[in-house]
Amino acid sequence: MRTVHVDLQERSYPIYIGSGLIDQPELLSRHIAGGNVLVVTNETVAPLYGERLGHSLQGYRTETVILPDGEQHKTLATADRVFDRLLAARMDRQTTVIALGGGVVGDLAGFVAATFQRGVHFIQVPTTLLALVDSSVGGKTAVNHPRGKNMIGAFHQPRCVIADVDTLHTLPDRELRAGLAEVIKYGLIDDYAFFQWLERNLQKLLERDGEALMYAVEQSCRNKAHVVAADELEAGQRALLNLGHTFGHAIETATGYTEWLHGEAVAAGMCMAAHMSRELGWINDSALARATTLIESAGLPTRPPALPAARFMELMSIDKKAQSGRIRLVLLQGLGHAVVTGDFPAEALQRTLAHFSGQAA
């Protein structure tokens, strides 16, 4: 087992990365407060891992909420149903909420943990690659609003993350690839050595080699933990983690959060960010090609769906990374060197949007 320590003063916590961790009750019990546990999971994950997690929770009074699968259920109304279950079961302030599932389950369960009785303990047991490398670090919790993704939420750090890479064996190929988009992101942002490792080892990850997966998860979590520790509440540099996300959220909003997986939208978004960085003269053709090729070899889309440039602009301007209407983007000044900036000529963005709207998937 490897442990990545997320350093946030009194909110610090460990990420345990390994094989068979769900079956180790002592990892959980170290971080559970009180005797009450609420497990939040979904109808896909519950049959796969619900019983094993239940075994590790013997001795606790445990309630389980099984949500329908899908981003469309990450709403305030679903959260309200979970609150109702908590209160009907007389769960008190000393309750620990455990998220067993992917990003949707983690975000929603985290939001419930953040706001139930003004905050209770929270543990993440992620079962998708995206959740392992993204949602498990940073304390972001949220639900969607019909007018925008993740518009309602809170920062609420987990007490620990149980990152059992065995769970990736049941993950559909498409979701594995979507998770790799975020893994590649960490290489692009701030870790050229990891980017190079990915260029060499992508095939192993696609084949679900256990050692390679553990390494990729560990490096991703370390990279994210490093950025988050420096900027817990996303005042500045943490926005680096949004590489590809402003473009990506526009894609997700345009397609109603159903056709594109988050990681797929981020993959196309990173290609757009790389293209725009080349337009600005910040990276050269070779760097753009390497970024795009790595994303393509992961079986991920490198272009957005067909959308007029004006519509893309409109969708980007509601994104919450916009500050008072001005669009800020994460762009590349090199492979492994991303920057957050609102300081670019509008024409560069226009050229990139025109390029991709004329070359749509």
Place this chain on the structure above:
Amino acid sequence: MRTVHVDLQERSYPIYIGSGLIDQPELLSRHIAGGNVLVVTNETVAPLYGERLGHSLQGYRTETVILPDGEQHKTLATADRVFDRLLAARMDRQTTVIALGGGVVGDLAGFVAATFQRGVHFIQVPTTLLALVDSSVGGKTAVNHPRGKNMIGAFHQPRCVIADVDTLHTLPDRELRAGLAEVIKYGLIDDYAFFQWLERNLQKLLERDGEALMYAVEQSCRNKAHVVAADELEAGQRALLNLGHTFGHAIETATGYTEWLHGEAVAAGMCMAAHMSRELGWINDSALARATTLIESAGLPTRPPALPAARFMELMSIDKKAQSGRIRLVLLQGLGHAVVTGDFPAEALQRTLAHFSGQAA
């Protein structure tokens, strides 16, 4: 103008206490981030102070949400309507939410500010005595759930509080008295000198003497700020502020939050806590009589409504101050000396509940 500084490290903020403060734009502008402001108020307060606050907000892009008046609207559904307004108006992360009103408006607007885009700036302009002395310090935000009051919420500190005591001139008598319950509470918890001052000056407060009100608000805020600074997230000693509240919440739940004002329920709850403290031999008959007399002279109830003791117990056990089913109470070891404890013989509580159920209002 007097200023009470609430000391919470990087979340520290000032409470400005004085007359005519709503008309001073510079107090607000010091603490507004960005150019967008959302004012949340209600249909009673909006006609009284909405326009004056609007004048002080010239130069900002301001949206106003006017809620119906009443605790029954402090729900997740109402919060969702406010989120919708924020998003429809394209308000971004740099928005400042201003609560203009009493505790309900403050709690709901604070919850919206805590969770909109994972947290935006928040300013309180309280217009009731209860809000001036209670909600303005501590960062508690919440909405109610059908199964319990304040069950969904977050800790979110305001950037400043504009405590304009002139607003108390339009407050109905009954609400002024309800606010005095919390003022008396601060004397009982930890400030015997203030308790004595209240014994001498209660009449002036009932007559809305400006100087007396400012002094009472200042002392109350100082007392609360002192407790909150030592325990921001209510892990321990902050629970002292719940004197009368566990009994009081049971009264409010039993009466559906409509018949009793919060302060009235707290007043009766404090009398019950004082009675139980006498039952335990912690305070003598004279102290019990002085506490009860002060509450009675404020025109506040000193007894709960007719409720069987068993029903009272049931209502108290769902209160969120209960830890894993065990009831913890705030009791008195003297006037100006409250303690939080779960360590008392069950019979003492039973005797108090029996006493009051046989002597109901």
